[in-house]
Amino acid sequence: MSSEGPFGPVVNGTQIVFFEYRPSKSAAYAFVALFGLATLAHIVYFFVLRAWFFLPFILGGVAEIFGYYGRAQASDDPSSAGPFIMQNLLILAATPFLAATIYMTLGRIITALSAQRHSWVRPGWITKIYVFIDIGCIATQLGGSAIMASGDPSAMSKSTAILLGGLITQIVALAFFVLNCWHVYSRCKRDPSMVAEKYLLFNWQNHFRAILTVAPVMLVRSIVRTVEFLQGNSGYVASHEVFIYLFDAFLMFFVMAVFIIIHPARLIRDARRL
Template sequence: MNAGNGPFGPVVNGTQIVFFEYRPNKSAGYAFTALFGLLSLAHLIYILWRRAWFFIPFLLGGLAETFGYYGRALASDQPTKVGPFILQNLLILVATPFLAASVYMSLGRIITSLDAQRYSVINMRWMTKIYVLVDIACIISQFIGATLPASGDPAAITKAKIILLGGLSTQLVALSLFIFTSWHVHSRIKKNPPELLLKDKSLRWQNYFRAIEVVTVLMIVRSLVRTIEYLQGEGGYVISHEVFLYACDAALMALVMLIFLIIHPGRFVQDARQLKGDQGENFLLGSR
């Protein structure tokens, strides 16, 4: 095992299995542990305040990021140990699919709140279910792919790479189709607003569509960089430079969580529900 600058990993049958190409940065690990911890706490408060239960997977994603980067901080002192490696590798990989699950559900609830189901290219009864099922498959594939390398078996490491690439590629396709769906509905609502928006223009509905589209682009960039990382494999440029993990994964996912704190879909769903209730009450009073 290497006690210097890397690579680091256990020695199995005389062969070193590489966990890290470098010693993970402890300060960066703890900094993002704190950042994701604070963002997760803020989302927990928002979930309880807005009763936005569909954001529970988002919270789980934030917690996965928190403990994933805690694992990287631990790995700085123990880069050859299996425990910290599995903790950071598994949780950081599965965090984004958890975050994505709530993004998928958010679009469905916003479209339903606007009574704009007819504008969706996919039947609303199936849209969220399809995307969430794909997301679950991505979580499972990335769970398996992230834990297999810990065995140290070269065959298992090769199999893990294939499984991870399959999960990341599927996620890229799902996110790309999803952003097209969001853009399509967004465009059609602008051209032909549903009755709710014609009666009351106080709902800033476009902000929520834009937020969903921005966070989806951020997730696409993250998944693309991680796909390139695993395609390049051991010794590749991306995996050998820690800056890619923090710039193209950690920072982007922290931004996703921040955007949805500022423009939270749970608020829109609640406001639209209240507006519908007020309009119904006004209609009944006017008919007396």
């Protein structure tokens, strides 16, 4: 089989480029395994810690698994629309699912520590506003991916604009989210609430540090993805497979791993007991 790109179907004499290279099957299956293990760990926590609000996070992990499975299948036939649609749609849609859980986590941590007075936005509204934004991001990225995979040359620019709109919205939302999280964290350190003072043995600060680690990571991922779509299929980012594994697959696995080590449901459960 030829390893020379670009790959994609020819429609009305014009080639629709799916990949500039033949996707690596071994790399794709490696991340299928990694996301599978991480998702399994979160499913265990889901029941053991009764972390029901982590359901979108698990769905994001499942989307990552099947997204990279689609890339593995695309290695055999990079010009086939099915595997391209599968990997493009699921990998793009997975991140908003992961982000939705992170948004909900901050609101619950603030409530658990009785630190509502330190937040710019009420904890209940943090969840509502950001989940609403995330649903919009998921819809734009799913819609844009579906249009891009249709093979219609006239729809390519429209799909790129839709995808960019969702990614830029996600970047702005994440940036404000990081600032608000840092504001609450710094205020809590200067003026700890009654619950936080009782809770020093558990080190509640680690849960803020976890969010302040993973949220910028997701921000970096969205920025790289935005650059990719701005450059187009023939751009430097899209034409080098290392970018999707370094700035998407690895970063999203890192996010899942951080919450395996520091799971917010532990803090929320124990704070309720107090």
